[in-house]
Amino acid sequence: MRTSSEEDYLKAIYALSNNSDGASTNALANHLNMKASSITDMLKKLSDKGWVHYEKYKGASLNIDGKAIALNIVRKHRLWETFLVNKLNFKWDEVHEIAEQLEHIKSNELVDRLDDFLGNPTFDPHGDPIPNKDHEITDSRKRSYLSEVKINREVIIIGVKDSSAQLLQYLEKENMVLGKHISVLEIHDFDKSLRIAINGKELNISERVAQNVLVQIN
Amino acid sequence: MRTSSEEDYLKAIYALSNNSDGASTNALANHLNMKASSITDMLKKLSDKGWVHYEKYKGASLNIDGKAIALNIVRKHRLWETFLVNKLNFKWDEVHEIAEQLEHIKSNELVDRLDDFLGNPTFDPHGDPIPNKDHEITDSRKRSYLSEVKINREVIIIGVKDSSAQLLQYLEKENMVLGKHISVLEIHDFDKSLRIAINGKELNISERVAQNVLVQIN
DNA sequence: AAAATTATTTAGTTTTGCCTAAATATAAGT
DNA sequence: ACTTATATTTAGGCAAAACTAAATAATTTT
Ligand SMILES: [Mn+2]
Ligand SMILES: [Mn+2]
Ligand SMILES: [Mn+2]
Ligand SMILES: [Mn+2]
Numbered sequence A, B: 001m002r003t004s005s006e007e008d009y010l011k012a013i014y015a016l017s018n019n020s021d022g023a024s025t026n027a028l029a030n031h032l033n034m035k036a037s038s039i040t041d042m043l044k045k046l047s048d049k050g051w052v053h054y055e056k057y058k059g060a061s062l063n064i065d066g067k068a069i070a071l072n073i074v075r076k077h078r079l080w081e082t083f084l085v086n087k088l089n090f091k092w093d094e095v096h097e098i099a100e101q102l103e104h105i106k107s108n109e110l111v112d113r114l115d116d117f118l119g120n121p122t123f124d125p126h127g128d129p130i131p132n133k134d135h136e137i138t139d140s141r142k143r144s145y146l147s148e149v150k151i152n153r154e155v156i157i158i159g160v161k162d163s164s165a166q167l168l169q170y171l172e173k174e175n176m177v178l179g180k181h182i183s184v185l186e187i188h189d190f191d192k193s194l195r196i197a198i199n200g201k202e203l204n205i206s207e208r209v210a211q212n213v214l215v216q217i218n
Numbered sequence C: 001a002a003a004a005t006t007a008t009t010t011a012g013t014t015t016t017g018c019c020t021a022a023a024t025a026t027a028a029g030t
Numbered sequence D: 001a002c003t004t005a006t007a008t009t010t011a012g013g014c015a016a017a018a019c020t021a022a023a024t025a026a027t028t029t030t
Helices: A005-018 A025-032 A036-048 A065-086 A096-100 A108-117 A165-173 A206-213 B004-016 B025-031 B038-046 B064-087 B094-103 B109-118 B165-173 B207-211
Strands: A052-054 A060-062 A143-145 A154-160 A182-186 A195-200 A201-207 A213-217 B052-054 B060-062 B143-145 B154-160 B182-186 B193-200 B201-205 B213-217
Touching: A005 A036, A005 A060, A005 A065, A025 A036, A036 A052, A036 A060, A052 A154, A060 A065, A065 A096, A065 A108, A143 A154, A154 A165, A165 A206, A206 A213, B004 B025, B004 B038, B004 B060, B004 B064, B004 B201, B025 B038, B038 B060, B060 B064, B064 B094, B064 B109, B143 B154, B154 B165, B165 B207, B207 B213
Parallel strands: none
Antiparallel strands: A052 A060, A143 A213, A154 A182, A154 A213, A182 A195, A195 A201, B052 B060, B143 B213, B154 B182, B154 B213, B182 B193, B193 B201
């Protein structure tokens, strides 16, 4: 048996394990809005359960079982988000909180049927890849942040780095949604802000925004 | 704020409050598979929160706020069951457990959109009425248990008293599903078992089964 | 009406998941 | 290298939601 809380910790460790080094206590505390001491407690428990490799003062990383659980939660989160947007007409900035709850519903049958009902989607409403039944993520697209794209190279918006409601609403307003084609026309020396071409128009965006938009390089 | 546990208690009190008298401690303990002492603890808390009227040794009943919460949970439970059966092709005996979890997802927007997505259904897969947004149940059908129907009176199956998987699977196998027309041909003196006409055939069922099948009398 | 049975409450305990405050380890600055 | 700052752990505590065992109230039987 597994609690929702344990699942959220495993998901957080997965999210914060970038290269191959794990996640630090403080990074987890920050990510989960908790105190560091609570993290230490839980890491010990997760280690006892055999889901996490934990050494004092050296942070935590997922072992095989833990990673499978984390990816299963991520899969459920992204499938539910897809359901909420595609079937219930929620906007992409409204679904995270609800999926945060739905991801903990226990029923393998439910996940698989939901997956089929949605047409086995490969990406969620924020462009994040959805792991398959075997917890595998396949995303072969060449990706880059918009802030790092060369001048006059046409790229396609495929995701966001941070999916906070603020950013998503801003992008929505400027019609910078998934699938749109963009060219960077100019990068201003002064503040690194970008002038881009999109939807047949021109538009200025800040470096900060560009750093949070993921694009596919053809 | 409200916990899932509190919600389950309120729902149980609602389910066990038949006429106007509330639910007893032991009845609740039995219904929720808990010990009586746990019930007493929670009834005090729910009373403090103003959702339940509780007097020592006299059981508990819902007050206005408590009833609204209970009906909201029932609404969500039945809408999710409808979703699982109508959209994800679950069988009617497979959905209760999952709905027991889904009913606690917090988002008014979600419930309303789900309701619309399902076409504002009025009954769930077991024939139970679904409360509307204002927590009102309207079910004007004349109902009776099949065990009390007079000989040769044609009735329609509209629900079950107990929706355990065992009963549901039995009914499924005999094709005694919602909407079917039935006539009671004979009641055997010996064991009160019934001979009924259904689907153009004749069939014997026990008194026990008949006591758990709800029918509409035209 | 008294005794026996059943229902309910009280008292005390456990586990989970969080917290604060204090202690200690690690990393950074001079 | 020594001092300061930051990160992490330890110790102790708290609230929620369950439990067991014992006490008491209510109901039923004789
Ligand atoms: Mn979550
Ligand atoms: Mn997402
Ligand atoms: Mn429930
Ligand atoms: Mn039902």
